Amino acid sequence: MFSMILTYSIQTIVILLIIFTVLRNNRKKIGQGSLSLLLSLLGMAVSFEFGDYIFGDQLLSFLGMSAWSNPVNNTGFHYTIFVSSIFFIPSLIIGYKNSEDFGALIGRRVSSIYLFIIIISLLFFIISCLSK
Template identity: 85%
Template sequence: MFSMLLTYSIQAIVILLVIFTVLRNNRKKIGRGSLSLLLSLLGMAVSFEFGDYIFGDQLLSFLGMPAWSNPVNNTRFHYTIFVSSILFIPSFIIGYKNPKDFGALIGKWISIIYLSLIVISLLFFMISCLSE
């Protein structure tokens, strides 16, 4: 319950940061660094739950892969974490290398926040598996 509340709170904060950054008076050019924002938004979309619909689950299903390590009752490890990581890692690298382009800075910070949460979640998952 706590991890779900934390995840939704951070996602809401990140969305607000993106909105406020876009609304500010922008004088930066659109370039390669702008891909950082796009990739980070796609990474967030993969991990969002829209009612009973999770885009990452549908994407994995389309590729013929299970979304959970125990697909019978959707428990254990959720594989969409890897799909979102595939999007967040390049987003961070692009934002780091092109900081002067539009959206690069916020894309880099979104990626840092989400990748940190993914690493922390993986650590908690490994600890819980060891204690069983």
């Protein structure tokens, strides 16, 4: 447990150092478009698994909802996709509207990739349900 926490702490510190270095060398202004990057990072944090901990599952549990369509054995459709979409869709819109701001381009691209993967996953899930 301690090694896992240490590993994630080191990764977080390295990511923050990279972000601060990029910000120091930044030529673009930080504005509303920068929120696109922040929202895409939050969307990724909701959907990633950190060891046995998934922030999106814990958030749904806190709200009194199940994270899976079949909560008995955690199978079926994983509702965390919708929670992450709550962050990715506004990130995509903000990134397009304020594309000249720092982080808007990367936030828009990350959100586009994740939303594409979510849509493809939904299509596969629907096809698998219909084929039964």
